[in-house]
Amino acid sequence: MTVVSPVFLAIGLLAVAAVYLLPARVPRDLILLAASLGFVAAALDPASLAGLAAFVLAGFALLRVVERQRRPGVLAAAVAAAVALFWLLGENDVALGAALGLPRPEPVVLLGLSYVMFRVVHLLVDVGQGELAAPVGLRGYLGYLLFFPNFLAGPIQRYEDLAPQLATPSPPDRDGVRAGLARMLAGGFSTVVLSGLAFAVFRRAGEEAALGGAAGGLALGVATLAFSAYLYASFTGYMDMAIGLGRLLGIAIPENFDRPWLASNFLDFWARWHITLSEWFKFYLFNPSTKELLRAVDRPAAAPWLGAAGYFLTFFVMGIWHGTSLSFAVYGLLLGLGVSLNKAWQVWMVQRLGRRGYNALSARRWYAVAARTAALSWFALALVLVWSDLATVSASLASLGAAGAASAVGLVVVVVGCGAALGPLAARLSSGLGRLTHSAGTGWLIAVAQAGAIAYYLLVVRGVVPELIYQRF
Amino acid sequence: MQADSGRFETVCAVVAEALDLDRAEIDATTCSATQPVWDSLAHLMIINAIEKRFEVVLPKREAYTVKNVGELAGLVDRQLGKGG
Secondary structure (H helix, E strand, O other): OOOOOHHHHHHHHHHHHHHHHOOOOOOHHHHHHHHHHHHHHHHOOHHHHHHHHHHHHHHHHHHHHHHHOOOOOHHHHHHHHHHHHHHHHHHOOHHHHHHOOOOOOOOOOOOOHHHHHHHHHHHHHHHHOOOOOOOOOHHHHHHHHHOHHHHOOOOOOOHHHHHHHHHOOOOOOHHHHHHHHHHHHHHHHHHHHHHHHHHHHHHHHHHHHOOOHHHHHHHHHHHHHHHHHHHHHHHHHHHHHHHHHHHHHOOOOOOOOOOHHHOOOHHHHOOOOOHHHHHHHHHHHHHHHHHHHHHHHOOHHHHHHHHHHHHHHHHHHHHHHOOOOHHHHHHHHHHHHHHHHHHHHHHHHHHHHHHHHHHHHHHOHHHHHHHHHHHHHHHHHHOHHHHOOHHHHHHHHHHHHHHHHHHHHHHHHHHHHHHHHHHHHHHHHHHHHHHHHHOHHHHHHHHHHHHHHHHHHHHHHOOOOOOOHHHHO | OOOOHHHHHHHHHHHHHHHOOOHHHOOOOOOOOOOOOOOHHHHHHHHHHHHHHHOOOOOHHHHHHOOOHHHHHHHHHHHHHOOO
């Protein structure tokens, strides 16, 4: 299931038509809930559907418990229960499934469960801490959890932001409709053509990498770069589709990306990539854990190092959220190491150069390009553990040898470095293209070109439309 | 909401100390965009320092999402108005 599948598009268009055409007495949140239930029923197989229903109902029962029982420990136990159930239904891999004697050697719920879990934990914590003013009823709960444009892979929109919009969407004017359609078309182009082409390069380079030696090393480097490009095109295309459809429905959906290729360092990267996931982890893990650490130690000199520890914990957990295997644990370690080294470097440089000296250094062009290159290369190389696994990577590195591995890493760093140097120029081009897309004179030309490219790719090239891997985490 | 001027001064002083900046560099619009040193960690250090200085517990969601010194001072005013 992808956001360019006929089922998603048909349910989206039916929902838009129903929101516009049905009499005002038909509650809009019910129309959208019916569309969401229809989408979930079409997207999931029966076992996944049963698992999702069990998780959603258990989440609602836990919500009722934390609403009524404000005793210490109840909220923590409810969150632990929700996460444990999520782990059981969505994260168990072959080894874990066999150890528990589960009938399926794979996760029970195959699509979207992570994002439902993030929303359930958000509700449990905010209701349990009295941060949500109004009680959450079953209708609002289901409408929020299963809202179909956000279902497969986010964004993780906050309840207080989405729920009022579901009840009373604000249908867009003519310009809004045009902008929503243009955003969906751009998303379709990115999801189908750009991600499809990058995925094809990734697969071919991955096969060549298996040949070993220096040529294999270069192929591994190409595969690493192509996977990053595929992931970015696929995920931003998905977001464009979701945000564009939301606009047609009269619902504002938050942005999830802010030109991550312009990140000034690894910490800044996470404020630009999968933003709502980063915000969720910041809100529910980094902030409470680090705030308590700072309060407990209460020594200003230790604060930056405690912060580095908080960053490490947060990003390590973010890594193992992807899966229970050793590969994802190492992926989490790499992410945690990246952010904590980044923070430690900042602290050390400020101690050495002073705050003003460090700011002056950061403003220098060569330093900015080097920092961006380090951040983006680190992420692209860490992603190898998302598309492969630790055993395969170890075997590949053994077959490639030191020279092959060095050429793989070298190619990634050089290409990313060139991109980092051109980043500001690309940003200007991207914003110019954005203005052209929104201009009445040229917008339709771009739309025709995108539609033509999608049709050519699907009908003539008969290219593959890869699925967004995040929807299966 | 306009923050009490004495409290606003204290909030600015606490923020300046937490960020290791001069008091003159802080005003109501100071935020992470104007002071790069104001990152996620610095935000928590500011919130802890404010809670300690005013002997108040700030509501988590608002404390985590205030965008600048003016909003932070307004939040402190509201919370002290409620009796902490």
